[in-house]
Amino acid sequence: MSDFVTPYLFNAHALPVDSDEPHAQPGNHLRVHHHPLLGLPVAPFLVARASVDNLKLLNTRNDARFYLNIDSDNQQELLPPFNVTPESPVTAVISLAAGDTCLWAQVEAQSMAELKPQAPGDPTPPVTDAEPIPFNPIPFNPIRPRPGVVRPGGSRPTLPDNRFTERFTRRPLPFFNRERWRIPEIDPDLLRRNRKLTCEAFVDSAAGPATIGRRSAYRYAFSGPGITRIRITGWGQVSGMRWIEAQDEQRLEYEPCAIMNLPHEGGARYLPIHDALALADQRVAEQAPKRRPLQETHDTPAPAAAPLADANFERKRVESLSATAVADLEPLINDLSQLQRDQLVDEDFLDAQGKKVGASSISRLGRVMQMLADPGTASRLGYKWRDDTYPENEERVVFYRVFGFFAEPLPSRRQDERPAEDFLVEGMINALPPQHRRWSRHQLLKALASQFGDDLPLTHATRRSPLSGVNAEALDKLEDHERYFGVSSIAIADRGAPLDPLSPPQLPAPEETPPLRDNWLPETPPTARREVIVDIRKSRVGGLLAAGKRAPASAPGAVYRQLNKANAEGFHLPLVLALNSDDGTQPPDPEPGSGFVADRQAGPEAIRYFIAEQDRFGRWSNWARREHRKGERPLPPRPEFQAYYRQPAIEDAATQGGSVLVKVMVPDAESLAPGSHLLQTLRVFRVDEVDGSLAPLDAAEADKQVHPDDEGADEQRFLLDLRWTGPILAATEQRTLRLTARWIDTQGRQSEASTPTTLRLVDPRPPAPVPVPDALQYAARPDVTGLCWVEYRWSPQPGQHHFGVYYSDENRLRSHLDELNRQDLLDDLDAADNAAARATIFRTNEALFPDFLFERLREVNVAFNSGERGFRHAVSGSLRVLNFYKVTAEAESGAKPVLSDVPMIVYGVPNADPPPRPTVQVTPVAAEAGENPLVAEVKIKLLTGTTQGLNWRLRRSSVSTQTLASVPIVATGAMGKVDEASGRQQATYRDDGPVQIAAHAQLRPWVRYSWIAEVQGAPESGSEAAGQAVPGLWSRPSDPFSLVLLPEQPPAPPSIDDVQGQPSGSDRRRVQITFSHPDELSGGSVGSYRLRLSRRLTSGAPLELLRDETISGSGPFVIHDEASDSTPVPEGTEYRIELIDPLGRTSDPSLAVVT
Structure with a gap:
């Protein structure tokens, strides 16, 4: 065996x-x-x-457990007998030990329709209410049981060949409160009205409990390989269960x-x-x-x-x-x-x-x-x-x-x-x-x-x-x-318990199904084909499916088509349930009998699906039906386009706008998303920054043209062109035009808006030009580094956003003239008298000089605090050639004039040599009418070099001439003409004392004065002719010429102003004499003035020299004579006062008598 x-x-x-x-x-x-x-x-x-003809002859077991809410946390165990209602389905779990297999099971139950009415006075049938045992759940393992694994029932693992036949019968615990868990009584008459009891048996599968069938009439018996549980629903009374274990001995004759x-x-x-x-x-x-x-x-x-x-x-x-x-x-x-x-x-x-x-x-x-x-x-x-x-x-x-x-x-x-x-x-x-x-x-x-x-x-x-x-x-x-x-x-x-007819599988409504159940398949529009995933639940494990569809779903006379594929002989292959997999988009459904059928030939319209199921023995369920919504067509693709703006000609800009061109790539039908409608229209939406939204423009897809690059090619691309005239802009104006586009398909559905494209509409006219002088300009004098700075300023005008400065020099322009063989101009330049004349020749012929001769200068633009704009450019201070500049005013949009149309600004470098050092000769001369008493005649002489003298500047000091800036300027004047014979220039000046800082100053005698002269060169060549003379440089100062001026006559006698004496008896004890002098009695480097005072006490007495002392100042002067005890000063005493100048010349005496 x-x-x-x-x-x-x-x-x-x-x-x-x-x-x-x-x-x-x-x-x-x-x-x-x-x-x-x-x-x-x-x-x-x-x-x-x-075979057995009497159930009593079967060797059965009865150990099973009954649970309410078996798959929830509120699980409760029941003891039979108990009632079952639709609100409280019960699950019977067969108590299997390791190695046990249930082949047949029968629920001992009756539906309410099968119960006999209870006669009045009959004892209450021994049916108890549902009695939950205090929570002590029996774990249920949804995985397929295998040898050596604990099965439902909680027994210890045993080897497959060890048979465990212990029976289980659960009884209420002593502390169980029956009243607490009592279920209300149910009216039996109410329950008998079309109230059935349904049992459904399950076996274990890899995905969990799988149904083997239902039974809704007595007897509630099932057979199958490895029954593990039976679900009891409806209305009825359950008194227990009996079941057959595969290895229990039966009295059979095979x-x-x-x-x-x-x-x-x-x-x-x-x-x-x-x-x-x-x-x-x-x-x-x-x-x-x-x-x-x-x-x-x-x-x-x-x-x-x-x-x-x-x-x-x-x-x-x-x-x-x-x-x-x-x-x-x-x-x-x-x-x-x-x-x-x-x-x-x-x-x-x-x-x-x-x-x-x-x-x-x-x-x-x-x-x-x-x-x-x-x-x-x-x-x-x-x-x-x-x-x-x-x-x-x-x-x-x-x-x-x-x-x-x-x-x-x-x-x-x-x-x-x-x-x-x-x-x-x-x-x-x-x-x-x-x-x-x-x-x-x-x-x-x-x-x-x-x-x-x-x-x-x-x-x-x-x-x-x-x-x-x-x-x-x-x-x-x-x-x-x-x-x-x-x-x-x-x-x-x-044979006494055939299963109920198969129930059709459940087709959940589309909103109950996971996402991504409707996918368009690759087809060239307008053909549209999609894959529809029809979800199925409550299907039998291992069952086969017949499936069909009718489309359109609600259209009369819609054609029915089978989903089962036909083979070469015309017979249709059965379908099996496709299982969900964990592919990252749909979680697998763990419930057995859940899966889907895929229709890869579905059209875009709504479809009604029909699915019937066949079990492994050839029985068929009725058809389940579900309508699937029509396919949601993809929107047209977002347009991809390029936009261009072409400015009008400068001469037409005041009366005509620019041209706007939009080029749109037209996708081929093959490149459209599967399921799409064909494209019909392109609509361009325009928003002007100033004028606001403009009317949209449409272009028909049928008007597309072959891309110029694909003419004659096997594979061609197509374009749509849209053109219109933009607004008329003010001078130097710029504004934005925002463009978006949408494709519209043949059903009027619009695509998403394209990525916005912003066009800048720019007026081509340049701003007002920068004012340009028409004469030669000169830069500043070279600084200590040897650089000469060219600085030019102007006041900016509206529309002038930034400025370009371009530079060239005379050598470069001369070279270009040489390339043009314009020897005539080169000769004129060589014959020109000065730089201004050369500048005029260049400006007159500036049309000959193209733009490439000028380079754009960087980092020379300057914004001055005064609000002016300009540029500052450094050139070598030793340049003898002219420098040429062009300044272009540019709009914010970049509009600027043609460089060749911009006039040149010509700059020279003021670097002429100063005149040689002059010589100075000073001679005292007699004053003339209107002059101060002392006058010196100063002669300034210059030996002319490369630069003639234009002006002289005379300085004088009685202190020091080491620091030229501290020597006051006496006067300035023009140098004389050049003596052709000697090549010298000379100027003469009569100096009687005034200086620029002291107009009433006079020359003082006895003071040593030093004179210094400077000569300024002639203005820069041509600057006078240009109307902006650039002063020449000053020469180095001459050697100082020193001279002391002397008065021609001895000093004038002093003037006695007052004689006073302090009386003491008949004499005077003290005499005070006050005198003054018209000149300042200040000596100088030659010496000092001296005062000689003599006294004659009595008439006929000899003169007595009282004192001989230096004196200085401008008076009045006061002298005293003190009398002594031996020599009183009587009245009539005569005093004699004389002044002696530094040369020793004595003035006439002045007499003062004491009265």
Whole structure:
């Protein structure tokens, strides 16, 4: 006997179908599945059958737990019996120990419609209200259970071959408050009115609990490989649950009933079978549905209204779908050079026109396994069988034991590269009892025969055995190794509890679906095709789909089109549910049965979709419907354009505006976004800075022209040109014109506005010119660094924003004249008398000098505090040539005059040499009428050099002449003409004392005066002729000429002003004499004045010299004579006063008499 294994490795599932089912044939339909890593079986699946006609004969368990809100934090456990209402659905969790598998489960319940009315006076039925146990949740693991993992029920992990059969029965704890959790009584009469109870069974899947069906009538029984929970909804009373564990012993007598073989004659990896393909086709005919699959129907008929089908139709359909898989069996069975799972098949991807657009490699074994999804192809491949030999009974339960035989898969990769799933499958195989694995070929054949009560190998199979069709002569082709093993599984069909008809899947409304469910596919407009993702929920795991659409959705007579693709024979391929993946845009939906169907041929209009579902046994649901909104067409692209402004001619600017040109690239239809409408119009929006918004301009897309660069090219670009005349601008005005554009498609939809482009509209006229003098200008004198600064100023006018200064020199212009062979002008320049004459020649012929002769000067512009503008430019102070400047006034926009039209400003460098040092000769002369007493005649003489003297300047000092600036200026005057004979110039000046700082000063005698003269040169050459004479330089000062002036006569006698005496008796004790003098008695460098005082006491007495002393000043002067005791001063005493000048000349005496 082969060992029963976990459904994860090998399982079978039976479904009872009654005659009311519109598609599947009545009977018990059996499906077999195994892990794909096992590869193909090495022999047909063997099926044995047993039945029970009384449920009481079943060996069942009853340990289960019932929960309210099982998937929430408010989970509560209930103890049966209890009531169920729609507001409080209950989930029954089967208590499974490690290694347990539930194959059949029945909820002991009655709907309210099935309960008998309670007669008055009858005792209350033993039905309790829902009684939650204090929170002690049993963890539910939504992941597929595997050996060694705790299953729902909370038991400790055990090995797969350790059976844990302990029963669980939960009772309320002693401290449970029944009144606190009591649910209000429900009126039974109210509940009986169309109140049903519905149960739905679930098995574990990789994504969580997956439904296997619903039952809404008594009995609420289900069968399936690995039932884990049952959800109870509606109105009813639940009293408990009973269920069958796969390895619990049942009192059954199995009889062989069928084999399920591959449609292949066998070979190295499969048991040889006679007429294998005929057996497969016979199974297809026996299981052919009563009506056509819904993907083979038109216009969404209900399952019961689908067109009738027959065995011939189904045989052709299955053959067309499975032909590739049947052909793949040959290399999978007989090509021993590769393991089955390592064999790959290259497939090409073709577009709608049949053109190859890609390629991929898929597993050959995987391609065969994919065919098991369709019930018809599964029948042909030996994975589905229908049992139609059974007696009908209300409590008849049919057991099917299915035996499978495989070869242990060999690792195809290194140990460290093998996926975890390899080790999991390997562990489950290793957990089999030793007698059920490591078989040789002989042991395999013996095991196959023993399953039907025959101890002999298959070479002696009897006619009564379903394996009688084994090709005994070809058994030697089967590989002989010791890797064969056998497994088995049990499926149960409860004839008294057929499942409810399939419910259609749920199609959530578009607003409930994730984003990015509507994508336009690459098509050249106006063709529009999109991929619509139709989300599906509550679909059966492993089910197939029929899908169609009608577009436009609400249009009468809209055509129905199928989404199932037709193969070459015209049969439509079933669809499988596409699963959401975590691609960064849509989170995966963990709920089993959630996914989508993609329609890549959807048009832009609204579409109504229809989807029906088929389970693994061939039953169909009704159609689910959902309308998908019309596709949101992409807006036209944002225009890309270039804008240009062409100024009017300067002479026309006052009466005419400039020209505005907009060039727009017109995108090809191929470059438009998929789903777009064609472009129709370009609209340009204009906003003038001064005039405001202007009327938009339109240009038709049809008026496009070929890009000039693409004339005659294979691939051409197209342009649209829009032109208009801009506003008339004031002189030097500039303003902005803001432009945006939008494309408008054929449906009047506008694109987003383009990136704004701002045009500057600029008047071309230059500002008013800078005033230019028409005469030669001169720079400042060279400074101590030897540089000469040219400075020119002017008052700015409106519109003059900045100024350009250009420079050239005489040498450069002369060179250009030489290049032009204008020797006449060069001769005139050489013959010119001065710089002003040369400047005139250049200005008269400035049209001959082009712009390139002038260089623009940088960092010379100056803004003066007075508000004036100008420039300051340094040139060498030794230049003897002329310097030429042009100043252009430029507007803020950059408008400026033509440089050749700007007149030149001519500057010379004032660097003529000063005259030589003059000589000075001073001679005292007699004063003339009107002159001061002392007069000196000064003669200034100059020996003329390169520069003639123009003016003289005379200085005089009686102190020092070391510091010239401190020597006062006496007078200035003009130099005389040059004596042609001697080449000298001379000037004479009579100096009688006045200076510029003291107009009434006089020369004093006895003082040594020094005279110094300077001579100024003639003005710069030509500056006088230009009207702005540039004064010549002053010569170095002459050597000083010193002279002392003397009076011609001796001093005048003093004038006695007063004589006073202090009386003492008849005499005078003290005499005071006051006198004055008309001249200042100040000597000088020659000497001092002296006073001589004599006295005669009595008449006839000799003169007595009293004193001889120096005297200075301008008087009056006072002298005293003190009398002594021996010499009194009597009255009549005579005093004699004389003055002696520095030369010793004595004045006439003056007499003073004491009275």
